[in-house]
Amino acid sequence: MTNPQPPIDERRQAWAYLSRVFEGPSRELTNLLNNRRDPEAIAQGIRRRESWLGDILARTHTRYQDDRAKADLTTMAAIGGRLVTPDDPEWPAEPLDAAFRFAASGKSDTLRSYQEDAVPPHALWVRGSNLRQLCAQAVSIVGSRAASNYGSHAARLISAGLIDHHWTIISGGAFGIDSAAHTEVLARGGTTIAVQACGLDRPYPRRNHDMLTTIAQHNGALVSEYPPGATPQRHRFLTRNRLIAALSSGTVIIEAAWRSGALNTLSWAAAFGKITMAVPGPITTAQSLGCHERIRNGDAAMVCSADEVRQLLAKIGDIDVGEQYEMQFAATPVQKLSRNEMRIYDATGPRPIPTDQLAHDAGLTIGLTVHLLLSLAQQGLVERNGNAWQRAVSPDPREVHAGVG
Amino acid sequence: MTNPQPPIDERRQAWAYLSRVFEGPSRELTNLLNNRRDPEAIAQGIRRRESWLGDILARTHTRYQDDRAKADLTTMAAIGGRLVTPDDPEWPAEPLDAAFRFAASGKSDTLRSYQEDAVPPHALWVRGSNLRQLCAQAVSIVGSRAASNYGSHAARLISAGLIDHHWTIISGGAFGIDSAAHTEVLARGGTTIAVQACGLDRPYPRRNHDMLTTIAQHNGALVSEYPPGATPQRHRFLTRNRLIAALSSGTVIIEAAWRSGALNTLSWAAAFGKITMAVPGPITTAQSLGCHERIRNGDAAMVCSADEVRQLLAKIGDIDVGEQYEMQFAATPVQKLSRNEMRIYDATGPRPIPTDQLAHDAGLTIGLTVHLLLSLAQQGLVERNGNAWQRAVSPDPREVHAGVG
Incomplete structure (x- = not known):
């Protein structure tokens, strides 16, 4: 489950530079990033004291040379x-x-x-x-x-x-x-x-x-x-x-x-x-x-x-804001799944996929993935095949109405 | 504060008879009493098995002779x-x-x-x-x-x-x-x-x-x-x-x-x-x-x-049901008094009355009465005179508007 070490390229160095120069969260930096400004360009601009950065120049005045x-x-x-x-x-x-x-x-x-x-x-x-x-x-x-x-x-x-x-x-x-x-x-x-x-x-x-x-x-x-x-x-x-x-x-x-x-x-x-x-x-x-x-x-x-x-x-954590009310009228077992169950279910397919691959695809830990797969299996939505899992064949659960499955 | 022993008269004997014969609360007895039936008449009727008592006769069948x-x-x-x-x-x-x-x-x-x-x-x-x-x-x-x-x-x-x-x-x-x-x-x-x-x-x-x-x-x-x-x-x-x-x-x-x-x-x-x-x-x-x-x-x-x-x-205990909403708009210090403060205030008058007499008149314990009198005195509504209390003379608090006194 450990993560491969990411490459120390120019872009990551820009992020690291910003991390040290800003020392914590900055509203100004957030605004720039939200406006799709490139972190490398921002880092460069701070180093060179470029005027388009406005207030950021003052904010980084004492630390911008600390590269x-x-x-x-x-x-x-x-x-x-x-x-x-x-x-x-x-x-x-x-x-x-x-x-x-x-x-x-x-x-x-x-x-x-x-x-x-x-x-x-x-x-x-x-x-x-x-x-x-x-x-x-x-x-x-x-x-x-x-x-x-x-x-x-x-x-x-x-x-x-x-x-x-x-x-x-x-x-x-x-x-x-x-x-x-x-x-x-x-x-x-x-x-x-x-x-x-x-x-x-x-x-x-x-x-x-x-x-x-x-x-x-x-x-x-x-x-x-x-x-x-x-x-x-x-x-x-x-x-x-x-x-x-x-x-x-x-x-x-x-x-x-x-x-x-x-x-x-x-x-x-x-x-x-x-x-x-x-x-x-x-x-x-x-x-x-x-x-x-x-x-x-x-x-x-x-x-x-x-x-x-x-x-x-x-009650709330699994449901995205805005979806709450619609979810109450969910009709099929699949629609009733929790957010993380849905992530795992969506990662499965008609052919068996190994557990660790599913965990990776869904972005969940192995432990949680196994836990969710067992829950999906209990609901008849997936089937186990050795160390791999696939969707249950029939009936297509998206067609099954609530209370029947 | 102890209560004088009440007389053991015919009426109290009727209540005592009912207490033993019913052995706890009875809906039927409550209904009769609510309809202003006299307890002595009810007791008499039970003893004599009078038919107007209806279900009560059955209810008291085993105990009515236990007088x-x-x-x-x-x-x-x-x-x-x-x-x-x-x-x-x-x-x-x-x-x-x-x-x-x-x-x-x-x-x-x-x-x-x-x-x-x-x-x-x-x-x-x-x-x-x-x-x-x-x-x-x-x-x-x-x-x-x-x-x-x-x-x-x-x-x-x-x-x-x-x-x-x-x-x-x-x-x-x-x-x-x-x-x-x-x-x-x-x-x-x-x-x-x-x-x-x-x-x-x-x-x-x-x-x-x-x-x-x-x-x-x-x-x-x-x-x-x-x-x-x-x-x-x-x-x-x-x-x-x-x-x-x-x-x-x-x-x-x-x-x-x-x-x-x-x-x-x-x-x-x-x-x-x-x-x-x-x-x-x-x-x-x-x-x-x-x-x-x-x-x-x-x-x-x-x-x-x-x-x-x-x-x-x-918040609620001091205010009678129904009065709650009116109370919120109470204007004078007297109107703002709690129920028990009001009981004591109403017992006072222009001439000093001893504390124990006020307690008796208001139906409160001496301890609580003193407590409430001190509170009323702090609000400037009553004055102490030795071991007795009287209403504060002027200005008439019923005329004083909220926030002024």
């Missing part, structure tokens, strides 16, 4: 990392597009303050497995760094139940709740992503070095918007929280006290139109105050088990 | 108890009328199954203080008999915060959550009611005998629909749960697991249009499953502190 693109890419390659860009098939376009399209639409009326900061990442530094596959079915779990035994237990319980259904757990790699979630996933051979607020050559926090390295090496990934050598700073954590929320279908907070960073992540999830969830806890300590506050205000659904998380995510 | 009215009243008087009837000023008419009127209106669409059992109590056996005063500002707290340390701690925390604001805590006197709530109230010198499912000559459970006796002796009350000697039976507990809910402005459940009796009390509260509340707990044990379920389904508001309980009760 370490090739070195950064080489440094990352040496530790098994790479820079993933919107050019790459690995780019997690689905969750990011959904998130930033929603934020830009202004539908989130309570969170207008987040709107102006809702700038998508330009490129992502990654160590580990294919990012798009990992994010195809992902939920974030975040919470207090100073978690109680209860909080850690709850994080493990929720993570375990989600891993069993092939959900990727996204978190921040921090102590406490983050660590409890990541560790449970590793123990169960599941997939997890730690989104970092620093360069991936120096995973943070240091005392979690072994856990973070293991995540990168065992079917998971470390992800960051920041180039090698970048140190964790307060503003980067807030930017990082936005990325955790954007890459997930929903966010679960556990033991978020007042002013916890986890609440910031949850607010981002709301701003992105993702499912917001909070785990309750004892009222006799202050550690779940933030969770209770969000539940009470209706800003998060209360969840007490992984099953409840999955039910909430299934 | 122990005078003995029951004497037994109760010997232990400081009495039978309180709708004839008495002590009858808690406000909470009961509101509850059973709401239930009869059929407004509670999810709880139609409760409607046919929603028969008001005909009379109540009481040991302790004035029942109407105790119920003027009362909330029930119920939960698991097998409470965890967490559950007991939570019950004490919520009870303490409510007692500090002169709320009476109603519960069932059982082990676990009930005991934690009652005990905390006693320790703080507050007022509490234990509603029993048996005769008050044998408080149940026996191991709580000391606590229950103390409740009756220290400004609280034991209450039951059942005559002396009645044993606790399963159906009586369900009937009792309805009474706990009916006497309160709202019900809080703490550590209600699946199929907990506390959930039955909460459903009654909903059927009566009272405020339904549940305290969350750890998701890592099963003990709060029922609480979480009710919160998730929207059948109970999540509450994490006594302040939240009070806020929810203030």
Whole structure:
């Protein structure tokens, strides 16, 4: 499932240059890219201080000569990392597009303050497995760094139940709740992503070095918007929280006290139109105050088990915005499939295709692919043939009416 | 605050006879009483098997000769108890009328199954203080008999915060959550009611005998629909749960697991249009499953502190149904008073009246009366004169416009 190292060509060097020069998301750079400006031309223009770049010249004034693109890419390659860009098939376009399209639409009326900061990442530094596959079915779990035994237990319980259904757990790699979630996933051979607020050559926090390295090496990934050598700073954590929320279908907070960073992540999830969830806890300590506050205000659904998380995510997460109402009247088994089931079904054909090929074609992890194929087989839509799968022959399920198949 | 022993006259003996003969609430008896039939005439008719009583003859067939009215009243008087009837000023008419009127209106669409059992109590056996005063500002707290340390701690925390604001805590006197709530109230010198499912000559459970006796002796009350000697039976507990809910402005459940009796009390509260509340707990044990379920389904508001309980009760509990919309446009400080503040304000006049007299006139406990008088004084509506209170002289607050006073 690991990704082949992409070539360090001129274009990727341009992206790497932009990553270091902008140091995080930039509204101006996003506007240029949205207007189909070429990243190489933008990088060139910044180096040469070309006037058409306007405000960007001021923004890059102190760093435009810091051209370490090739070195950064080489440094990352040496530790098994790479820079993933919107050019790459690995780019997690689905969750990011959904998130930033929603934020830009202004539908989130309570969170207008987040709107102006809702700038998508330009490129992502990654160590580990294919990012798009990992994010195809992902939920974030975040919470207090100073978690109680209860909080850690709850994080493990929720993570375990989600891993069993092939959900990727996204978190921040921090102590406490983050660590409890990541560790449970590793123990169960599941997939997890730690989104970092620093360069991936120096995973943070240091005392979690072994856990973070293991995540990168065992079917998971470390992800960051920041180039090698970048140190964790307060503003980067807030930017990082936005990325955790954007890459997930929903966010679960556990033991978020007042002013916890986890609440910031949850607010981002709301701003992105993702499912917001909070785990309750004892009222006799202050550690779940933030969770209770969000539940009470209706800003998060209360969840007490992984099953409840999955039910909430299934309700909306699988259905693209706009399609919701039509889906209610879906008539055939195929039309009733979840988004990821549909991806796998569409990858199958009349002749058997090996599982790993299907996973690749659909852009999903092997684990999730097998899980979905078994579900499709149960519904009589695909048939197994050794290690390969093909569509069920008859009756053509697209013709079968609901309730009959 | 204790109530003078009412006379054991013919009429009270008729009520006591009916209490024993019907053994709990009866729809037929309620209908007769609603049609202004005299209880003495009904008792007489039952004794003489008069045909106008219809179905009631069959219903009372096995017990109509069991005429122990005078003995029951004497037994109760010997232990400081009495039978309180709708004839008495002590009858808690406000909470009961509101509850059973709401239930009869059929407004509670999810709880139609409760409607046919929603028969008001005909009379109540009481040991302790004035029942109407105790119920003027009362909330029930119920939960698991097998409470965890967490559950007991939570019950004490919520009870303490409510007692500090002169709320009476109603519960069932059982082990676990009930005991934690009652005990905390006693320790703080507050007022509490234990509603029993048996005769008050044998408080149940026996191991709580000391606590229950103390409740009756220290400004609280034991209450039951059942005559002396009645044993606790399963159906009586369900009937009792309805009474706990009916006497309160709202019900809080703490550590209600699946199929907990506390959930039955909460459903009654909903059927009566009272405020339904549940305290969350750890998701890592099963003990709060029922609480979480009710919160998730929207059948109970999540509450994490006594302040939240009070806020929810203030929102609706103080305002009579039908007056809600008018109240929003209230213009003067007096019009903005809570129901209980209004009761005290109406009891005051241009000349000083002693606090205990005001409490008696308003039908509130001394503690709550002082609390409300201080609040009215802060609003400039009453003035203190030694141990007595009078209305503030000028300007006449009924003329003062909102925001000016």
